[in-house]
Amino acid sequence: MPKTKIFISSVNEDGLKPLRQKVYHQLKQLGHEPLMWEENLGPWLGHVDPVHRCLEAVEESDIYLLFIGSRAGTYYGNAMRTVTHMEFIKACEQGKLILVFADIEVKQCYFGTVKPILEQCIEKYVASESRFPPPTHLIELLQADSRIPSNIDPYVWYFYYDMTQRKVYIDDLTLGVPIDWEMYFSDLLRRGSLLLPLEDYIEQTSMRLEQYDDAFELITSLLPSMQITGLEQPEGALEKIRRMLKGGDIEQVYGQYMTECIGYYRDCCAATLYTLREDKLYLDAAAGNAVPVPEFRLDDQSSYMALTVQMGNPAEQIYYKEAKAMFYHCIFSGSKVLTLHYPADPDWNARKFIHYKESVNRAILSKNPLIIEWVKLFLGGLKR
């Protein structure tokens, strides 16, 4: 019967050495297969890079077990990470089950003192540089801050920050107080027992998703070669499209894992459809609470539709107007221009839009891309 491989990761610091050994033997006694560099990751042949070997062992493992104290361990400048942190990142990337136990005093210091200071530093840096600060910058700032205890390696705080951003739960570790492994693994067995019987259901759902994706692939490849004569009830069709399009949160992304909700936009409240004929756009239909203008000239630079048409065919653009408290998603395809209106939350203004422009674009474009793609192809296939 295959055994559960558990990679034991920590800095080999004084306080944690006896714990590592004890845990290694406890896990073996329980019938599992612990992996620990000083016990069974060797032999350390001359050409073997120990860091690579440890990372390979993380990949081979089923569970990643991390103990974190007050020391950071060996730092690799090229990676800008410590070895232990690299092992943690590898475990995250590989989708391993991660169990973290952290010295209770260091953990309390992080959440009580360091975290608010760190978040303030990051906010200031992002406001001035419009990007997430590199780890070296954060560590320098923390090292210089007299409010933070100097007996703990500053890199440890950065490690804590990374773990919390990845939403990894950090359990308490009190040296001398044994960890109840039977309880931990019994809980894991319980969770596995709930999920394993769903194997068939989950596989079927996954298969259905692939089938729907294949059907979507076929429809989208056929649509451009079809000549669609038109919509019998354009207002009805537009209303159906409008109702499907939901609002959502707008998030600013910093680096790979950190996001911050900076606002929201509401469900699509209006939609308009225009046809391009020569140098003008003529209203076809409107839905929701739109109050459309019957026609626009193509050279009207105040019209988002005219501006979108000038961008090429097909084209797609997001606009914002503070006076209307509205985001507009404008789509030009074939001879049609569709505009979808999304009310912005009251906190939005021109200054905020300019600051968070990419986040707004990403939020609206990625919310309903399947529907938009289908609508774009359909509009493009409408007979001119």
Place this chain on the structure above:
Amino acid sequence: MSSVFVSKNGKVSKAVGFQPKDALLFVPEERNSSHILKEQRSAMKRSSKQIKDRFALATKRA
């Protein structure tokens, strides 16, 4: 970083400084919903494969 453009008083220009409430603001980007959809579908296929592979490992017996 992408530039913000503004349409006001019938003209389009780069948005610099304070903008009035009735200004129309936009940021032309190459990435549109089609690109995002392609990424999402690729991610879905990868997740699907990962689920299959993980279940195969989890249900393997000696």
